[in-house]
Amino acid sequence: MVKDQNTVCFRTMHLKEKVRHTLDSYLSVGGYGQWKRVLNERPDPATLIEELKLSALRGRGGAGFPTGLKWSFMPRSAPGQKYIVCNSDEGEPGTCKDRDILRWNPHQLIEGMAIAGYCIGATVGYNYIRGEFYEPIARFDEALGEAYAAGLLGRDLLGSGVDFDLYTHLGAGAYICGEETALLESIEGKKGQPRFKPPFPAQAGLYGQPTTINNTESLASVPVILEKGGQWFLDQGRPNNGGPKLFSVTGHVNAPNNFEVPLGTPFWELLEMAGGVKDGKALKAVIPGGSSVPVVPGNIMMNTDMDYDSIAKAGSMLGSGAVIVIAEGTCMVRVLANLAHFYAHESCGQCTPCREGTGWLSRVLHRILHGHGRPSDLDLLDNVAGRIGGRTICALGDAAAMPVQSFLQHYRHEFEHLIEHGRPMEQAA
């Protein structure tokens, strides 16, 4: 069984629920120690970034890009305003981890953002939180107030000459704003339509200025990495897969929850922590990294460890760490139709393949699900998905395509059955 749970982003979890999120609680676990050290010692940002690189922290938002490397792209000493932006838009189906960081450990995110700002030369940060998160928003804003009052945010902090201002910006219900450049557009008061890259945000991001965007969990991990050292963090996980990571285990399990466990933890262990498959059913399939990644049959998953490289070997991606468990007896056509509906609904609409293709996929799947499928539909789905993936501005196109292709790869027979007989092979959801 995993021994070291909740060592990084969830390190306040053992505290009383009522006070867990307060400044005092955070200080009691050593919080703001790193930020104060930075302010007192003014270390060379390059050394901090080196520490991060050593830790092998990979972006927790989905793409898994090494955070230290990302920060090193910033022209930190170039003149002009630079920004650090936190992505708390958490909209990927299956993912509910950032919400808990905001609710239970908001100060650690603030500290992480402040340190990030220092490292990349940004004196202003924005935390983009999805608008539905009323409670987490209130918690975060409360924490911001405490941090300002304690002199941890603002101007000339602790007499260091360092400035850092941090604001929340609220979304209003659009999954696509989790895509980093759509998020920037949204902060700029526009529709959340992803920008074409290049230029990358590190060259021209928010308001045209160099900007770094990181996921909530990535940023909240930083204080602990600096406190315990990059090597410690790396050792918690696997080479190239540093540290513990939050996994949102949901779907057909008895005790769905968020678990902060080392990368490399075997899937079966995680499943056990979540109480095993619901109602004692057999495991059918797992979507291991949020709804956008390919589905993996249960038997393969049971032999896979939860880290970026192992899951890639299993034919999928770790993504945001949202582990969606599907029990035997579930109709996979229904599941895929649900996913397809989601992407069609959430496409921003600018790229032709995504705007037109996601709706097409969704309609065909809906038709199949309701017994009006045609044998030619399956090749059509596969082919249309192939014409979306890799041909759009942002990865939503790929996210819409990959589930379709993987479901057809592993569960084609269920689709064929439904088309042939007009009713699903498996009756349950």
Added chain:
Amino acid sequence: MSFRNAPLAVIHDVDKDTLFTPEIRAEIDRHVAKYPPEWKQSAVMPALTLVQDHNGGWLSRELMDQVAAYLDMPEVSVYEVATFYGMYDLEPVGRHKVCVCNSISCMLGGSEELMQHIEHKYNVAPGETTADGKFTFKEFECLGACRHAPAVMVDKTYHECVTPESFDKLIKKLD
């Protein structure tokens, strides 16, 4: 010059002090202050949210135009924003908004049954308002509360692991 990174400010010929209420203006101004001065339009989302909250949960064309005027934006840019994000309603709504998550984890946790229950029991389809005007029923994509599925957002509060029975209790408590 790219259209993307240049705010297209339009100066509106209105006295800003006649728009909204002093309280709303102060609140919008608090948001405006977060952004660079030439980027007042960054406050368009919070402004729309505020104005919607003060208008019984929906945005009329006039209110959107006022937001445009207040933030010196072209009206159509405000319409673009208001029609893009799912939390803005451009038609009158019921006294409450009941948003049921329909995405994968909630679906696996029973949100389809929950929605059927709501449709039948309250005689309201997604997007509609109950006959008594009590609530507007909205289908929402992933609410980010997947581990306690199915999740329902009633106005500004999340309710988790909602069953048809607990849903009915919830509705009963609403005015």
Added chain:
Amino acid sequence: MSDKITIEIDGRTCEAAPGEMIITVADREGISIPRFCYHEKLSIAANCRMCLVEAEQGGRPFPKPVPACATPVGDGMKVQTRSRKALDAQRGTMEFLLINHPLDCPICDQGGECELQDVSMGYGEDVSRFTERKRVVKDEDLGPLIATEMTRCIHCTRCVRFGAEIAGVRELGATGRGEDMRIGTFVAHTVAHELSGNIIDLCPVGALTSKPYRFTARAWELTAEPSIAPHDAVGSNIQLHVRNGRVMRVHPRDNEAINETWISDRDRFSYEGLNAASRLTAPMIKGDSGWAETDWQSVLHWVADGLQRVVADSGADQLGWLMAPGSTLEELYLGQKLLRGLGGRNIDSRLRQQDFSGDAADPALPWLGLPIADLEQQRAVLLIGSDIRQEQPLLAHRLRKAALAGAMVGLVNPYRVELTHPSRQLPAAPGRLAAELAAIAKAAGAGGRSSLKGLIATADSGDVHAEIAAALKQAGADGNGLVLLGALAEASPDFGLLKALAYQIADATGCRIGFLPPAANSTGAAFAGALPHRLPGARAVDVPGLDALAQLTEPRKAYVLWGIDPAHDLIDPARAVAALAGADLVVACTAFRTPSLEAVADVLLPISAFAETSGTFVNAAGDWQRFQGAVAPPGDARPGWKLLRVLGNMLELTGFEYASARDIHDALAAQCADRAPDNTPRAEYPVGTTAEAADGTLMRVGNVPIYAVDALVRAAPALQRTPLSAPLHLQLHPADAEALGLQDGDQVEVAQGPARACMPVHVSDDLARGGGRIPAAVPGSGQLGAQIGPIRVAKVSGENDQ
């Protein structure tokens, strides 16, 4: 510019500049890559995904196909535009574009010239695999110029970007998201921008089409004739699309130096006026029982006799000769030649000017002062008396580019001009404009020549004056500052003084000076000698004739009017009509019958309108642009130069033996070979007193609205229905309205001397205090007097009065 690099496209080695997009290089090399959202004049959206190509850099292939429009080239990059991978990506996009696109090409106005249709020929798969229901989109009424069929929209967003980037007004937007995204205004309001028609060209499909042209012809039935636009001094290059001897529509022709790829709505939709019912189709003579048609032979004899009789009886000085500045160079040249051949001197084409005190000082060939494209490079521009968007839409567009690039644009005008870029405006009533200029001159440190010294020294310089002066000085020092005089300055009773001050400011700041010639051939008129003080080649006249206004204030016995409607084309219609009515002989050569012409003329000679004759226009930048007639004039109407040639021959004048318009052009060109436009004044401007309004009067500001500028535009129905064409009204500053006890909507009678007209009041603080803005050249304005001059306003007690 940094060094060139080499890339390879489809195996061909191409030179490129680092950072250029693949598509730019390919276009230059003539390698065609399909595209919908990309347009070289708009920002890159990269959203249609049609231009996907395969590429590799440094031997490493890009993992996915890349959009050629948004992928910068790097040294040694290899691009495949037609490889299997590239074609597959392009086909995929094509299929997606077509699934929701109606297959209504046979009834679509874009049929035959549709970019989607063209590309789909190359890529489309015959059998549609899409069997779901197609999207249907509600249409919006965008007004009288643009027809919509939004179900055909492919969401390229070119029209939206045009609005934001070129027009500077966001009228169209993309609302909704995903497949519910819709292009439109969202609230169904009429688009009202003087360049709006360009979105018809930009729209790659038939979603946005021309409303006047709609359903009138198919693209393949049309022949395209190159021409030059006739309504402003830009000389936009256009194409007339002709079928069966009729102009069916007008499109731009690219000319980077002049109009880039744009044309104004005025140039695009005025062709409708060619077919107006008011066209004059046969020579007419006024008899005792009214107007009667006649034949050319007899009417020309009658005219020749009449002119000769006046000359014989009263002397050639009793001939007045007024020509529209939009006439062709050939007409203007022959016109002055004929008059001067008869011994006359009184010819003018500056019809909207009333202060000619500067004639002796004026440069011989005034012009814009720089090539049109260079307007964009200016760092500071002072516009004096110009509603530039209305007067010269495409020059306004160039200035907007300069402003967006950081240039200071200052304006001294009788009213605040609506612009879509930052500007510094100093609105002042007509009599106060000089004081504003003096204040700028003072801030710029202009000492002032003796006569202006007092004015400048006593001027009251404020912050804005100082800012404008400082910006002009800085730009002047770098050689990119400009002072421009426009149509409202030209119409001012203080034009001479304004010019004097403009030159002072230009001198003091090191800026260039320029004029915005009011019409398509105002510059040409100076070359042709259609001026009282200039012979062809702008050579000085020993004894100048009477200018346009003097010909009316000192009435002549006989007049020839060329392309002129007295009620609308002359600065003081009331006075003009009176003078003409009192003449013994009025010969009107015109393409249109108008009530005021019928009232004052003795004969009406039908001449060709724009597009019906060959000729030459010289634009603001001094470019001579020749064009051919594209259609025949209606009925018995004849090209003007032919009429003048025959008349010259009948009058037995020498030098009328031209075989073609080209010969006339060549003859004039020979006399102008050593002439170039030049704004150096030839003497010091005399300085009189300013025309300030007396107590109890306001100064009329008679701007000519964009769609009132000439007879052809006034006869174009769709343009007349746009929101830019306002009916007669009086605009007042709120303070003046209050002083007069007037409110918005009140009906008033406006008096200019004996002239009177009734109109409603609009209150607006765009107008400077002391001004009364009443448009000129619109229906009803013909009863009034000078475009700029004192007026008295009295409320009419009507039913709305208690």
